[in-house]
Amino acid sequence: MEKLQTFDSLVSKNDFVIKFANVNGSGSASANQLFAKAVFRMGIPVSPKNIFPSNIQGLPTWFEIRINKDGYLGSKGSVDLSVAMNPQSYNQDVEELNSGGYLLYDSSWKRNFYRDDINVIEIPLTSLCVESFTNAKQRALFKNIAYVGALSVLLDMEYEIFEELISEQFASKKNLIEPNLKALNIGRDYVLNNLSYPIGLTLERMGKNDGKILISGNEAAGLGAVYGGATICAWYPITPSTSLAEGFEKYAKKFRVDEKTGKNLYASVQAEDELSAIGMAIGANWNGARSFTATSGPGISLMSEFLGLAYFAEVPVVVFDVQRGGPSTGMPTKTQQSDILACAYASHGDTKHVMLLPEDPKECFEFSAMAFDLADRLQTPVFVVTDLDMGMNDWVVDELKWDDSRKFDRGKVLDFEALEKMEEKFGRYHDVDGDGICYRTYPGAHPSKGAYFTRGTSHDEYARYSEDGEINATNLRRLVQKFKTASELVPDPEIILSDKKNCSGVIYYGSTSAAMLEARDMLKEEGIELDLMRVKAFPFNLDVWDFIEKHDYVYVVEQNRDSQMRTLLMAEGGISAEKLRSLVWFNGQPIEANFIAKKIREREPEKI
Amino acid sequence: MTYIQKPINHHPNLKKNKLGLTRRDYEGAVSSLCAGCGHDSISAAIIDACFELNIEAYKVAKLSGIGCSSKAPAYFLNDSHGFNSVHGRMPSIATGASCANDDLLYIGVSGDGDSASIGMGQFVHAIRRQVDMTYIVENNGTYGLTKGQFSATNDKDSPNKYGEENPFPPVDLAALGIQLGASYVARSFSGDRDQLVPLIMGAFQHKGFALLDIISPCVTFNNHDASTKSYDHIREHNDALGKVDFVPLGREITANYEEGETVEVNLHDGSKMSLEKLDSSYDPTDANLALNTVREKNDEGKVATGLLYIDTKAPDLYETLNAIDKPLNTLNEKELCPGSDKLKTINQGLN
Numbered sequence: 001m002e003k004l005q006t007f008d009s010l011v012s013k014n015d016f017v018i019k020f021a022n023v024n025g026s027g028s029a030s031a032n033q034l035f036a037k038a039v040f041r042m043g044i045p046v047s048p049k050n051i052f053p054s055n056i057q058g059l060p061t062w063f064e065i066r067i068n069k070d071g072y073l074g075s076k077g078s079v080d081l082s083v084a085m086n087p088q089s090y091n092q093d094v095e096e097l098n099s100g101g102y103l104l105y106d107s108s109w110k111r112n113f114y115r116d117d118i119n120v121i122e123i124p125l126t127s128l129c130v131e132s133f134t135n136a137k138q139r140a141l142f143k144n145i146a147y148v149g150a151l152s153v154l155l156d157m158e159y160e161i162f163e164e165l166i167s168e169q170f171a172s173k174k175n176l177i178e179p180n181l182k183a184l185n186i187g188r189d190y191v192l193n194n195l196s197y198p199i200g201l202t203l204e205r206m207g208k209n210d211g212k213i214l215i216s217g218n219e220a221a222g223l224g225a226v227y228g229g230a231t232i233c234a235w236y237p238i239t240p241s242t243s244l245a246e247g248f249e250k251y252a253k254k255f256r257v258d259e260k261t262g263k264n265l266y267a268s269v270q271a272e273d274e275l276s277a278i279g280m281a282i283g284a285n286w287n288g289a290r291s292f293t294a295t296s297g298p299g300i301s302l303m304s305e306f307l308g309l310a311y312f313a314e315v316p317v318v319v320f321d322v323q324r325g326g327p328s329t330g331m332p333t334k335t336q337q338s339d340i341l342a343c344a345y346a347s348h349g350d351t352k353h354v355m356l357l358p359e360d361p362k363e364c365f366e367f368s369a370m371a372f373d374l375a376d377r378l379q380t381p382v383f384v385v386t387d388l389d390m391g392m393n394d395w396v397v398d399e400l401k402w403d404d405s406r407k408f409d410r411g412k413v414l415d416f417e418a419l420e421k422m423e424e425k426f427g428r429y430h431d432v433d434g435d436g437i438c439y440r441t442y443p444g445a446h447p448s449k450g451a452y453f454t455r456g457t458s459h460d461e462y463a464r465y466s467e468d469g470e471i472n473a474t475n476l477r478r479l480v481q482k483f484k485t486a487s488e489l490v491p492d493p494e495i496i497l498s499d500k501k502n503c504s505g506v507i508y509y510g511s512t513s514a515a516m517l518e519a520r521d522m523l524k525e526e527g528i529e530l531d532l533m534r535v536k537a538f539p540f541n542l543d544v545w546d547f548i549e550k551h552d553y554v555y556v557v558e559q560n561r562d563s564q565m566r567t568l569l570m571a572e573g574g575i576s577a578e579k580l581r582s583l584v585w586f587n588g589q590p591i592e593a594n595f596i597a598k599k600i601r602e603r604e605p606e607k608i
Numbered sequence: 609m610t611y612i613q614k615p616i617n618h619h620p621n622l623k624k625n626k627l628g629l630t631r632r633d634y635e636g637a638v639s640s641l642c643a644g645c646g647h648d649s650i651s652a653a654i655i656d657a658c659f660e661l662n663i664e665a666y667k668v669a670k671l672s673g674i675g676c677s678s679k680a681p682a683y684f685l686n687d688s689h690g691f692n693s694v695h696g697r698m699p700s701i702a703t704g705a706s707c708a709n710d711d712l713l714y715i716g717v718s719g720d721g722d723s724a725s726i727g728m729g730q731f732v733h734a735i736r737r738q739v740d741m742t743y744i745v746e747n748n749g750t751y752g753l754t755k756g757q758f759s760a761t762n763d764k765d766s767p768n769k770y771g772e773e774n775p776f777p778p779v780d781l782a783a784l785g786i787q788l789g790a791s792y793v794a795r796s797f798s799g800d801r802d803q804l805v806p807l808i809m810g811a812f813q814h815k816g817f818a819l820l821d822i823i824s825p826c827v828t829f830n831n832h833d834a835s836t837k838s839y840d841h842i843r844e845h846n847d848a849l850g851k852v853d854f855v856p857l858g859r860e861i862t863a864n865y866e867e868g869e870t871v872e873v874n875l876h877d878g879s880k881m882s883l884e885k886l887d888s889s890y891d892p893t894d895a896n897l898a899l900n901t902v903r904e905k906n907d908e909g910k911v912a913t914g915l916l917y918i919d920t921k922a923p924d925l926y927e928t929l930n931a932i933d934k935p936l937n938t939l940n941e942k943e944l945c946p947g948s949d950k951l952k953t954i955n956q957g958l959n
Contacts (some may be wrong), residue, residue, distance in 0.1 A: 213958035223954065229944040231936040232707050234700075251954075255946040263932040265939060267707045269925075271700070272733040278709070279693070279700025279730070286691060287669070288937035289708030309694050399955040402948040408941050442937065443669045443689035443705075444712050451666060453682055453690040465682075484863075 007117040010100040011200035014044050014069035016080035018151075021093045022144075023086045025057030031144030032063040033394070034165055035151060039067055040214050040396065041161045043206040047514075049393045049590060054239065054332045071205060071578025074515030074592035081201055083147055085125075094118070102199055104147065104154075121195065125151050128186050133179070137329035142183035142396060147188025156198035158205065159188070166605060213399050217364040217390035218294075220400070221320055222247020225292055226255060226266075229408050230318070232291035233268040234280035236299065239332045240388040241322040244294040245270075274299035276304040278319065285316045286454060288413070288442035290372045292318035296388075297326045297339045307381050308347025309456040311479075314429070314438070316375035316411070319343075320368070320384045322391040325588040334588025335388035337510055338560035343383045344568055345536055350476060354486050355383045355538040358485040359513040360390055362397035363536075370491075376411035378486050387559070389590040390511045413560065419446040427461040428452040429475060436482030483539055490537035493544055496520075498529040501574035504604065507580075509535045509565060510592065511555055518593035519600065528604050530555075538568065539553045545573050548580075555600060557583045559591050614638055626662040634658045634665060636683040646798030646824030646839075647677055647746045651684045653801055654715065654744075657808040658685065661856070665718060668713045673698040675726060676753055676826075677719030677746035686714075696727025699734035702741050703925065710926040713812060714741035721751050724760035724779040731781075735788040735817050740924040742811040742818045743790075745781055746798070748826035748869065749837035756829035764837040769829050782916055783902045785819040786895055791922040792818035793898070794852075795913045797842050806854035806881075807915060813854075815876035816924045824912065847910040849892075849901065851884040873918050885913055888931040892918050 010016070018035075022028035029050060036048035047066045053059040066076050083599035084093040084105040090113070096409040097103060099117045107122035119500045125146050129139045152162055162184055170176040191197050218241065225233070225248050232254075235245035249268050256265040271277035277293040285289035295303065300321055310317050326332025341556050343355055354374060367384050412433075418428065419441065426449055428439050435556040441450035452463040458472040459465060466472065508516045513534060520530050533547045533554075548554055548569070556566040583599050585591040612634055622630040634655040646817040658665065665687035672678035676693035681690045693701045702716050723731045723745050734743070749762035756769050764777045785793045792814040794807040804822065811818035823842050825831045831838045836845075850871075852899050857878040871883040871892060883892060891897055905912035 071640075091921075209959065214954050215958050227945050227951075229939075229941065231939060231944065232704060234704060251946075255950060256944070258932055261932065262930075264930050265932055265936070265943060267929045267931050267936065269703065269707065269737075269929070272729055275697060276700040276703070276730055276733065279697045280704035283671075283691070283701035283702075283704025283706075284708040284937075286701070287705040287708035287712075289935075291704060291708070305694050306697065399959075400951055402945075402951045404948050405947075406941075408945075442709075444667055444709065447664060447666045448687060451687050451689050453692065455692040456692075457692065549942075555882060 008100050009119055009200045010080050010098060010102070012048055012080070013202050013204055014067060014206065016067055016201045017076050017078060017082045018065045018067070018083065019079040019093070020063040020083040021086045021089045022052055022063065023088070024055050024059045024060050024061040026144070027141045028061070028085065028144045029063065031148050032065070034145070034162070034169070035148045036065050036151070036394070037214065038157060038161045039065070039203060040209055041165065042158060042203055043209045044069065044203060045071040045073055045208050045396060047393070047395060049075065049389065051589070052333050057435055060086050060586070067203065069208075071208065071516065072518040072593065077591045077592040083151070084600075085147065092592050102201065103149070106143070119199065120201070121154070123147070123187065123190055125187070128190060129183070131179050132182065132186055138179065138608035142179065142186075142325065144174065145180055145183035145293045145386045146187035149184035150191045151187075152184070153188050153191040153197050154195070154199050156202045156204070164274055187374055201348050209396060211399055212396050213396045215361045216243065216392055216394050217358070217361040217386050218244035218322060218392060219247040219250075220361040220365040220369040221384060221386065222249075223251050223400070225318075225372070226251045227365070227402060228290065228369030228372040230290045230292050230372060231266050232281065232284040232289050233266070234271050234277045234284070234291065234293050235268070236271050236274045236277045236295065238274070238299050240324055240392045241294040241296045241299070241320060243392060244320055244322060254316060263478040274302040275306065278303040278317065281317050282306060282310050282315050285375070290376070292320065292372075294320040294322065295341065296324045298329065300339055300342050304347045305351065308349060308351050310381045311347065311351045311353065312349070312456055313454045314379040314440070315454070316379050317381045318371045318375050318384065319381055320386065323387040333388070335511070335590055336559050336586055336588060337387055337512070338564065338586065339385065340558075340560065340564035340568060342386055352483055352539070353383055354378060354490060354492065355385050357385050357509045357536055357538075358390070359510055360397050361395050362400060364390065365400050373409040374486075374489060377409050377437070377489060378482065379411060379437060380482070380486075385510070387511050412437055414439050414441050414445070414450060416446050419449040425462070426450050426452070428463040429459060429478075430461040431478050431481070436478050436480070436486045437485060487541045488541040490539065490541065492541060493547070494538055495543065495547060496532040496535040498531050500529040503529040503531055505531045505533060505547060505554035506557060507533050507535060507554055507565065507569070508557040512559060515591045515596055516557060517595040522593060523600060526601070528601065528602070535565070540569070540572060546573055549572065553579050553581055555581045555583045557591070557596055559585050561586045625659050627664065629659070631655060631659045634685055636681070639683045641676055641679065644827040644830050645676070646748060647680050647824070649798040649801065650744065650746055650804070650824055651680050652755065652821055653804040653808055654684050656801070656805045657812060660805070661809055661812060662714065663812070667711070668715060669705050670715050670717065671698050671702050671705070672717045672903035673722040674718075675719040675722050675745050675751070677717055678722060680717050681715070693922055696722050696725070698722070699727065699730035699732055699739070699743075703734055703737065706739055706741060706926065707929065707931070708937040710740060710931070711935055712754065716741055716743045718743065718745050720745060720747045720749060720759040720761040720781070721731070722738075722779055728779075732784070732788060735785055735790045735819065737925045738789070738791060738817050738922055738928070740817070740926060741817055742808070743819065744820045744822060746824040747781065747821055747837070748824050748830055749835070750826050750830040751830055752826050766836040767834045768928055769832055771798060780902065780906070782819065782821040785821070786898050786902070786917045789922065790819045790917070791919040793917040794819070794915045795821045795823070797823045797846055799843065800846065800913070803848060803852055803913060806852045809854040810852070810875065810881045810915065813875045813877050813879050814918070814920070816919075816922050843909060845910045847905050847912050849887060849890050849912055849914040849916065850913050851880045853884070855882050856879040873920060875920060881915060881918065892916060895919075
C-alpha cells in the first residue's frame with residue numbers, strides 16, 4: 001500500500017460487507033462467527049451468512065457478514081472487504097470485490113492480483129502460526145483466529161470484546177483460552193507492527209443491539225417446540241433441517257429431564273428415513289402426544305403419502321420444512337422458497353395444508369409453538385415453512401418472549417369425563433359445531449365409549465369404511481369448511497401501507513422481509529412508493545384478498561423460479577394472472593434488495 | 609372392510625372371564641375377507657387370547673398397514689382404538705404411538721406384502737429399536753387384494769394360481785426377526801389354534817418386540833395343490849419345535865414332564881411360557897440355534913413352528929429412550945413448558 005494510489009479507497013463506518021473465503025472443514029466457521037459476534041457485541045447491526053458447499057472437507061466455502069448501521073440486514077450482493085484464505089477461489093474473490101475495496105490474503109505465499117483498483121493487505125498468516133505453534137492441527141486452526149485478530153486492528157474494533165467472547169466460548173475448556181488469545185494477538189501484533197491501520201472501513205460502538213439476540217431459525221424453532229409442548233421429535237438427517245431437531249434435543253436435555261429420576265419428559269427418535277419420521281410423528285399425535293418432524297424438500301416428497309393420511313384421517317402433526325434449493329437433490333446447501341406448492345398441496349387426491357411462514361428466527365420460535373396449538377385445534381398437518389438462510393444462519397432479532405398465562409390449546413378432545421356424560425353415540429367425524437372440526441378421543445380414554453377406527457379409506461361420520469360417494473363427498477366438503485376455519489385461526493398478514501395513495505402493492509413472505517424492506521426504502525428515495533403485505537400463513541384470510549383487491553396490480557416477490565406463491569394466490573382466490581406480477585430470484589443465495597428494487601423500478605416508470 | 613356389526617344376542621351361558629366378559633365382547637365387525645381365509649382364524653385366536661388374558665379392550669391399540677391382513681383389526685376388539693395406516697408404514701405409527709403412551713398394548717397386524725416388500729425398511733427398524741408391541745404377520749405368500757401376484761415370502765418355484773413359478777427366493781421374516789434382535793419370535797399356522805393362541809398370549813405379555821409370523825393361507829389365490837402356502841402343504845410340513853403353553857400368573861403347571869423335556873421362560877408380568885420340547889436339544893433362548901434350526905428345517909422342506917426365540921431381558925424402546933414412567937401424552941403445560949424466566953436466561957446466553 002506504499003505505492004502511489006490511483007483509486008479511491010472505500011471509506012465507511014459501520015456500513016460494509018466482509019466476505020471470508022475459506023476451505024471447507026478448516027475450522028474457519030467458528031472464527032468467522034467469533035468475528036460476527038464481536039460486531040454484535042459492539043451494538044452494531046450485523047448479519048452473518050454461511051455460504052457453504054455440500055461437502056465435509058476441501059471445497060471452497062464463504063462466510064459473508066453484512067454490517068449496517070441502519071439495520072438493513074438482507075444480503076447485499078457486493079463485497080467491500082475480502083478475507084481471502086483459499087487460493088482455489090482467489091479469482092472469484094478478487095473479481096467480486098468492489099472497486100476501492102480491500103483484499104486480505106495469506107501472504108506466506110506471495111502473489112500478485114490482476115486488479116489495480118483494490119487495496120491488497122498482506123499478512124503471512126501461515127508462517128506466523130508455524131512459528132508460534134508446534135502442533136500441525138493448531139497451526140492450521142489458529143490461522144483463522146489470527147486473521148480475526150488482524151481484522152480487530154484493521155477495523156478499529158474493541159479488543160476486550162474478543163477476550164470476553166473467547167473466555168465465554170471456552171468456559172468449560174479453559175486450557176483453550178490461552179492459545180486462542182495467543183493466536184488472536186499474533187494477527188493483531190503483525191498489523192500493529194507492520195501495516196498502516198485502521199483501513200477505510202471501521203467499526204464504532206452503537207447501541208442498536210440492546211434487547212436483541214443472535215440466533216438461528218432452526219435453534220429457535222427447536223426451542224419453540226419445547227415451549228409448545230412437543231414431547232416426541234422424529235426426524236431424519238437432511239440439510240438444512242438437521243440442526244432443528246438438534247436444537248429441540250439441546251433444550252429438551254436442559255429443561256425436560258425429571259430431576260428426581262433423571263428420566264426424560266421427551267423422546268427424540270432418529271428415524272430410518274423421512275417416511276418413518278412422519279409416521280412416528282403421526283402415530284404419537286394420534287395417541288395424544290405433541291410430536292413433530294423436521295425436514296427439507298426431498299423429505300416433503302417422501303412424506304407426502306403420510307401427509308395425505310393425516311389430512312384425511314384428521315390427525316394433527318407439525319412438520320418443519322427448512323427449504324433448500326430444488327428440484328430433486330438440487331442445491332442442498334443453498335436457500336430457496338421452492339416448496340410452497342409442494343407443502344400447500346402435499347399428497348395425492350384433494351388435499352390442502354396449513355402453512356406458517358415465519359420471516360426470521362424470532363417468528364420461527366413463535367410459529368413453532370403456535371403450530372402445535374393449530375395442529376391440535378384443526379386436527380391436521382401444520383407446516384412451518386422456513387428456509388436455509390434463516391434456518392442455519394444466526395440472525396439478529398428481538399429477544400424471545402413467552403407469556404406464562406398461555407395454555408396449550410389441545411383442541412376438541414373428549415376425555416373420560418366428557419365421554420362419560422355423553423349420551424349420543426360418539427361419531428369421530430361428526431361436525432357437531434359446524435366449523436368442520438370434529439371431536440376426537442385418545443386411545444385408552446374410556447372403557448366403553450369413544451373407540452373408533454382411524455383410516456385412510458373413505459369413511460362415514462362414525463369412522464366406518466364407506467364406499468358411498470355422497471358420504472365421501474360430504475366429508476370432503478366438510479374438510480373445505482375446516483380449511484375455512486383455519487383461515488380465521490392462522491396469523492393475519494402484516495400490511496405496511498405507504499402514505500401515498502394508489503401505489504402498487506407487493507406481496508412477500510418468509511426470509512425475503514429484510515431485502516424487501518430495504519428495497520422499499522431505496523425506491524421511496526426515488527419517489528416510488530409501495531404498499532407491502534407480508535403473508536404469514538396459508539390458507540389466506542380475507543385481509544389478503546382485500547389487499548389484492550385494493551391494488552391495480554401487485555408484485556409477488558419470492559425465491560423460486562415458478563412464482564409459487566403467485567400460483568397459490570391465483571388458484572385459491574381466482575386472482576387474474578395480469579394482476580399478480582411475478583418477481584422471482586432463485587440462484588440459491590439469499591434475495592438482495594438491489595435486485596428487488598431494480599425489478600420494480602423497471603416496471604414502475606409511470607410512478608416516477 | 610365391512611362395518612356390519614354382528615348381532616348382539618348370544619347364548620346366555622357363554623363362559624365369562626374375570627372381567628365378566630364373554631368371548632363375544634372381544635369381537636369386531638363382520639369380516640369381509642373370503643370365506644375360509646386364514647386371517648379370520650387369526651382374528652379368532654387374538655380374541656381368544658384377549659379373553660383368556662382378561663384384557664381390557666380399551667387399553668389396546670390395533671394398528672395395520674394396507675392389504676387383506678390390514679383389514680383384520682376391524683374384525684376384533686370393537687372397543688379398542690384402531691389405526692389402519694398406509695402400505696408398509698404401520699411400524700412407524702406403532703413406534704410413535706408407543707413413545708406417546710407405553711401403557712397400552714399395541715397389536716400390529718400386517719401381511720407379507722406389507723412387511724416383506726413395501727414395508728421392509730420400517731419392519732426392520734421397528735425390530736432394531738425393540739418397539740414394545742406384538743407384530744403379527746398374516747403370511748400367505750400372495751397379494752390377495754390385487755388378485756394373486758407373488759409376494760416376497762412366496763417360496764422359489766412355488767407357482768401362482770395360474771401356474772407360473774416364482775423365480776425368486778423368499779424372505780424369511782421369522783429368521784430375519786431373530787437376526788435383528790426381536791426379543792420374541794414365533795411362527796405358527798392359522799389352522800393350528802392350539803399352538804397359535806398360547807403364542808399370541810405370550811406375545812401380549814412379553815415386553816419388547818414380539819414377532820409372530822403366521823402362515824395364513826389365501827383360499828382364493830394361493831391354496832392350490834402346488835402352493836407351499838396352502839392349508840394342505842402346511843399341515844403336511846408343519847414341524848413344531850415343541851408344544852407351547854402359556855401359563856398365566858398364579859396358575860401352576862400341572863402336567864408332569866420328565867426333566868429336560870420342558871423349558872420355562874418367565875415373562876415380564878410374572879406369567880410363563882412353557883415349552884414341551886419335542887426335540888430335546890432345542891433351546892428357544894439361543895438365537896444362533898434358533899436361526900440354524902429355522903434354516904435346517906427349511907432345507908428339509910419343513911416349516912419350523914412354535915416359539916423360536918425369546919429374550920426377556922432386552923430393553924424396549926421406551927426404556928432405551930429413558931422416558932419417564934408417566935405416559936408422555938399425559939404431560940401438561942406445567943410439566944412441559946419451561947416458562948418465561950428460563951427464556952430470559954436463554955436470551956442472555958444469546959446476546
